[in-house]
Amino acid sequence: MNLFKTVAVLAALSVSALGTAALSETRVAFVTAEGGLGDQSFNDMIHEGLKRAEADMDVSFVVIQPRAVSDFQSSLIRAAGQNFDLVLGATFDMIDPMKAAAEAFPAQKFGIIDVGSEPLAPNVFGAVAKDWEGSFMVGIAAALTSKTGTIGFVGGKDIPVIHRFFNGYYYGAKLVKPEVNVLERYSGSFTDPAAGKEYALALVNNASDINYAVASLTGAGVIDAAKSTGTFAIGVDANQNGLAPGTVLTSMMKRVDNLAYDIVKSVVDGSFEGGVNKQYGLKEGGVEAAMDVNNAGLISAETLKIMDEMKAKVISGEIVVPNYIELDTAANQMGTPAIDRPQGN
Structure with missing residues (x-):
């Protein structure tokens, strides 16, 4: 029964x-x-x-x-x-x-x-x-797709597990495009779409044209902001591409x-x-960047090829995406190959 x-x-x-x-x-x-x-x-x-x-x-x-x-x-x-x-x-x-x-x-x-x-x-x-590995993948997509050279992140709460997403996103973006500017904001809630929209609009006003929402229900506001401004959002956890076809660049699916x-x-x-x-992680099928009819054509073929190449390097161990929670607090760099840690992280 x-x-x-x-x-x-x-x-x-x-x-x-x-x-x-x-x-x-x-x-x-x-x-x-x-x-x-x-x-x-x-x-x-x-x-x-x-x-x-x-x-x-x-x-x-x-x-x-x-x-x-x-x-x-x-x-x-x-x-x-x-x-x-x-x-x-x-x-x-x-x-x-x-x-x-x-x-x-x-x-x-x-x-x-x-x-x-x-x-x-x-x-x-x-x-x-391994959300840090999935965030790495969508960070690559964001950095290589952005037209302004600035991308953003809206977290639900300023807590270690959400920093884990941000560091992976930042690492992927900076690894493929070191000059990209990555903005970071925290709304303070996982259940407030209005706050998500407010924070995303502030990021757009600071030239960010792709914003990654790691905020559960609050993320709906980030997607709404992207629709109203002609920018892109990146979904999280589930495949959220269908929530706003043509507006959600991809979704970092945690399986x-x-x-x-x-x-x-x-x-x-x-x-x-x-x-x-x-x-x-990527090797075990625990995370992925969602691709379907709702975001077809939003990410260039060249960028998709680079994403596949970088994914293969993570699976082989050539690239080690940093896990924020396991980082040495005294270390100034993170990941393999190593890059400078973002300020405040």
């Missing part, structure tokens, strides 16, 4: 509802990151992975949408008390809440997507899409759908491994 139920808060879960699942099913609770379902980005991608797992395996799942980051810990802990086979969370903001939940329920299997490099706990399977699917599959087939953080 399939079980799918979206709830605003974990308190809405009931034992009777959970009891409708067949005993043979692997039962999963997905606690969403900030923004919840409908973000057309990170949470929706994980949701797609769970729907695919439900179709391919004997799996049922519920979706739990905390009202705020402050509700993460209570949501995880109460989910663990409902005897799910897996409690799945996501994002950097959920690291400490999941550590607390994992300690309180040592026999519970937990999964978390989009974290740092260090394992969280012996019963937590961590999975990381968190694949990561979610793999974590669930490990529970189903008995290979679940806690105490690890597995990384999925």
Whole structure:
């Protein structure tokens, strides 16, 4: 029996509802990151992975949408008390809440997507899409497509995981076009499209003609700003090219759908491994620059060729894209080949 139920808060879960699942099913609770379902980005991608797992395996799942980051810990802990086979969370903001939940329920299997490099706990399977490698690819596209020689970045919050995107974007842009100017701004929110538009318009006023939105729902405003100014936006997490065909240059897809699917599959087939953080990069198909009919022709054939060449070098190890979280704070350069770090990063 399939079980799918979206709830605003974990308190809405009931034992009777959970009891409708067949005993043979692997039962999963997905606690969403900030923004919840409908973000057309990170949470929706994980949701797609769970729907695919439900179709391919004997799996049922519920979706739990905390009202705020402050509700993460209570949501995880109460989910663990409902005897799910897996409690799945996501994002950097959920690291400490999941550590607390994992300690309180040592026999519970937990999964978390989009974290740092260090394992969280012996019963937590961590999975990381190498967004810095995907951001590297769209940085190349932006630098080589820009007509003004200035490109921009709008992050949702000024936090390490978002700097990870920016540094990859900056590194790709500077590696192929050292003279390009890369502007960096943070809106302070993942759920405010109006702020995203305001920050993107400010970047356009400073000559940036391509702006990369790493801000979940806030990114919709960046795309709207691009439409109204005849510039380009770059989407994130999901393929957002179709949100504004001809305006979204490309999207840095984090295949968190694949990561979610793999974590669930490990529970189903008995290979679940806690105490690890597995990384999925260009080599593993964890990230990609989305190309489809909605952005066909926006990136030149010459630029696409360069992107393919640079991707091959990352996969071979000739190029090592810097991961902001692992950088030596005292180092003035980053990556292989090394370039100067951006100011303030």
